[in-house]
Amino acid sequence: MNRQMKHPKVSVRNLYKIFGGDPKRMLLNVKGGMSKQELLEKHKHVLGLEDINIDIYAGEITVIMGLSGSGKSTLIRHLNRLIDPTSGEILLDGVDVTKLEQDDLRTLRQSRMSMVFQKFALLPHRTVIDNVMMAPLVRGESATAVRGRAQDWLNRVGLGGFEANYPNQLSGGMQQRVGIARALCSEAEIMLMDEAFSALDPIIRTDMQALLLELQRELHKTIVFITHDLDEALRLADHLVVLKDGRIIQQGEPQEIILNPTDEYIENFVRDINRARVLRVRSVMEPVVTGGSDDHIDVNSTLEDAIEKAKGSADHIFNVTKDGKIVGSLQMTTVLRALVPRRVNKD
Amino acid sequence: MAELLAKSSNGNQETSLWDLPFPSLDALHEACGAVPRTRDMTAGLEDIFLLIKNPLKVVLDPITQPLSWAIDGALAGIMSLPWWIMIPAFLIITQLVTRSKKVTVLAALSFLALAFIDHYTYAMQTLAIILVCATISIMIGIPIGVAMSRSDRLRAGVLPLLDMMQTLPTFVYLIPLIFLFSVTESKLYGIAIIIYAVVPVIRLTDLGIRLVDKDVLEAADAFGMSRNQKLFGVQLPLALPNIMAGVNQTIMMSLSMVVIASLVSAPGLGALVLRGIAKLELGVGIIAGLGIVILAILLDRVTKAALVRVDHATRH
Numbered sequence: 001m002n003r004q005m006k007h008p009k010v011s012v013r014n015l016y017k018i019f020g021g022d023p024k025r026m027l028l029n030v031k032g033g034m035s036k037q038e039l040l041e042k043h044k045h046v047l048g049l050e051d052i053n054i055d056i057y058a059g060e061i062t063v064i065m066g067l068s069g070s071g072k073s074t075l076i077r078h079l080n081r082l083i084d085p086t087s088g089e090i091l092l093d094g095v096d097v098t099k100l101e102q103d104d105l106r107t108l109r110q111s112r113m114s115m116v117f118q119k120f121a122l123l124p125h126r127t128v129i130d131n132v133m134m135a136p137l138v139r140g141e142s143a144t145a146v147r148g149r150a151q152d153w154l155n156r157v158g159l160g161g162f163e164a165n166y167p168n169q170l171s172g173g174m175q176q177r178v179g180i181a182r183a184l185c186s187e188a189e190i191m192l193m194d195e196a197f198s199a200l201d202p203i204i205r206t207d208m209q210a211l212l213l214e215l216q217r218e219l220h221k222t223i224v225f226i227t228h229d230l231d232e233a234l235r236l237a238d239h240l241v242v243l244k245d246g247r248i249i250q251q252g253e254p255q256e257i258i259l260n261p262t263d264e265y266i267e268n269f270v271r272d273i274n275r276a277r278v279l280r281v282r283s284v285m286e287p288v289v290t291g292g293s294d295d296h297i298d299v300n301s302t303l304e305d306a307i308e309k310a311k312g313s314a315d316h317i318f319n320v321t322k323d324g325k326i327v328g329s330l331q332m333t334t335v336l337r338a339l340v341p342r343r344v345n346k347d
Numbered sequence: 348m349a350e351l352l353a354k355s356s357n358g359n360q361e362t363s364l365w366d367l368p369f370p371s372l373d374a375l376h377e378a379c380g381a382v383p384r385t386r387d388m389t390a391g392l393e394d395i396f397l398l399i400k401n402p403l404k405v406v407l408d409p410i411t412q413p414l415s416w417a418i419d420g421a422l423a424g425i426m427s428l429p430w431w432i433m434i435p436a437f438l439i440i441t442q443l444v445t446r447s448k449k450v451t452v453l454a455a456l457s458f459l460a461l462a463f464i465d466h467y468t469y470a471m472q473t474l475a476i477i478l479v480c481a482t483i484s485i486m487i488g489i490p491i492g493v494a495m496s497r498s499d500r501l502r503a504g505v506l507p508l509l510d511m512m513q514t515l516p517t518f519v520y521l522i523p524l525i526f527l528f529s530v531t532e533s534k535l536y537g538i539a540i541i542i543y544a545v546v547p548v549i550r551l552t553d554l555g556i557r558l559v560d561k562d563v564l565e566a567a568d569a570f571g572m573s574r575n576q577k578l579f580g581v582q583l584p585l586a587l588p589n590i591m592a593g594v595n596q597t598i599m600m601s602l603s604m605v606v607i608a609s610l611v612s613a614p615g616l617g618a619l620v621l622r623g624i625a626k627l628e629l630g631v632g633i634i635a636g637l638g639i640v641i642l643a644i645l646l647d648r649v650t651k652a653a654l655v656r657v658d659h660a661t662r663h
Contacts, residue, residue, distance in 0.1 A: 082568055109571030121566035125584045125660070135570050186570065 008055035015052040015088030020045030066243035114183035118195035122167040129163035135186030173204035255283035415534040445652035473615030492552025536608035547596030555589025595650040
């Protein structure tokens with residue numbers, strides 16, 4: 001599906017956030033070109049977010065990646081307005097979230113956006129099943145009506161049988177499964193995940209990523225996922241936004257960002273990844289059907305698959321297929337070239 | 348002032364600098380009658396109090412009247428039932444609150460010992476007053492604590508007041524109360540006990556709510572909880588261990604105040620202690636004092652056992 005044809009589910013427009021005593025006045029300075037450093041030194045205000053523009057499409061996983069202090073957690077909290085912006089708009093289906101009254105905002109949080117937290121943030125005095133039922137109960141639905149649905153979600157995340165336990169009796173990974181079940185049980189169309197897997201061990205984190213992708217294939221939620229981990233970002237993202245010092249430095253399809261980093265910062269970021277495993281055939285193929293080969297390869301295969309299929313040969317040519325039809329060709333020489341990171345021109 | 352001092356020392360020029368009096372109100376009054384003495388200041392305070400006494404009484408009397416009824420009712424109720432109903436009833440309550448056999452046995456031994464040495468009536472009177480006053484303290488204290496946890500400005504205003512209520516010598520409460528109410532009214536000592544005992548439950552409710560995990564509160568916000576849903580669904584349950592610690596302190600402070608309140612006709616073990624002091628009946632005073640210690644241990648163990656239960660229920 002073509003992104004440009006659809007309307008975005010959520011549009012962030014010219015979002016600024018300045019922390020300090022008089023953010024409105026400082027906004028003029030920032031818009032006038034004052035740097036984050038200067039603002040801090042001269043006026044003791046912290047520039048949290050600067051001119052953020054993102055389109056978040058329904059059914060996609062939008063990953064916002066950045067190191068700590070880049071403003072990614074601040075950004076995600078603007079979407080459900082746990083933090084109020086200094087200026088800018090957040091349009092959810094065309095309605096500006098930043099202008100909602102308290103009551104409408106609560107309704108939005110209860111039924112349209114759910115959230116998963118880095119530190120799980122489950123209610124320690126309630127059982128697992130009661131935690132999962134949180135959103136519907138807050139909306140005022142009766143516990144008996146919701147219980148069956150909550151049980152289904154709990155089974156779905158692999159925690160059937162733990163409903164009567166308390167959160168502190170579970171391991172971190174299990175607690176976050178409860179957190180995900182809680183978010184899913186709200187049946188909100190948008191799911192905000194704030195470093196949801198960052199507090200987990202690497203192996204459990206991989207399991208959770210797989211769980212999320214599996215759920216997503218079925219549910220097609222609009223997910224905004226925050227992470228500081230590039231591998232996680234590349235695994236999950238349909239659309240990747242790279243944040244640094246409160247500014248977006250590049251956003252787009254992850255493959256595109258790896259192949260064409262526009263900034264030295266991103267180049268450093270992507271240097272150490274396993275490109276053969278991350279890059280897909282569709283990103284490097286030529287869209288011309290030559291028909292000069294009998295070998296076929298799917299557009300969504302990784303380059304690793306292609307190298308394996310060519311048995312290491314460097315002058316092999318594949319016909320690239322999509323849904324059984326030939327859509328282009330792939331030369332192994334192109335594959336080899338794509339494996340070497342491109343340098344941003346420094347001269 | 349220098350002129351006044353010069354005038355006062357005019358008569359005896361010999362006075363050396365060593366004897367120069369501090370220019371206090373009394374010293375200045377000696378020199379010039381127009382300057383009021385310190386006693387005039389305290390007398391003025393009394394006059395002001397007498398002036399506002401009647402209007403204050405019109406307002407306070409009806410508001411506080413239920414307190415008299417509650418205390419009198421509790422005293423009469425406890426007295427009208429025979430011991431073989433009261434003691435088992437208290438033991439059953441103890442068992443229900445604490446779910447601890449040890450504490451219940453301790454309570455049984457305490458009651459039987461007090462009854463055996465003919466202190467049953469006094470102990471029950473003391474207990475009745477404490478139960479009424481502590482209950483009212485908790486009913487007043489928790490809402491105030493909740494309000495303080497929500498507003499830093501209110502907290503900044505109330506905290507010094509609480510400090511004063513706790514440090515002011517307890518007898519000082521009694522003086523204006525004696526002016527306001529007749530000594531025969533039980534609300535007189537009821538108010539004194541409540542003012543003294545309400546402080547810890549306010550403090551610990553405020554503290555408990557402020558200590559609730561910020562991440563959990565953020566999650567409550569993110570799922571659209573209203574203020575009341577957050578208060579009753581998250582903040583109060585998670586603050587409960589601290590609030591219970593405050594309740595324990597409130598009950599213990601009621602007990603210590605009920606002894607002093609015997610000065611203004613509060614019945615019970617405190618009255619016996621007072622008799623021991625007034626008539627120098629050493630034995631009466633000591634035995635009644637030990638009776639108070641037994642009650643204190645009992646109340647402390649019961650509330651602490653309840654606290655442990657609450658702790659387990661919230662922590663798991």
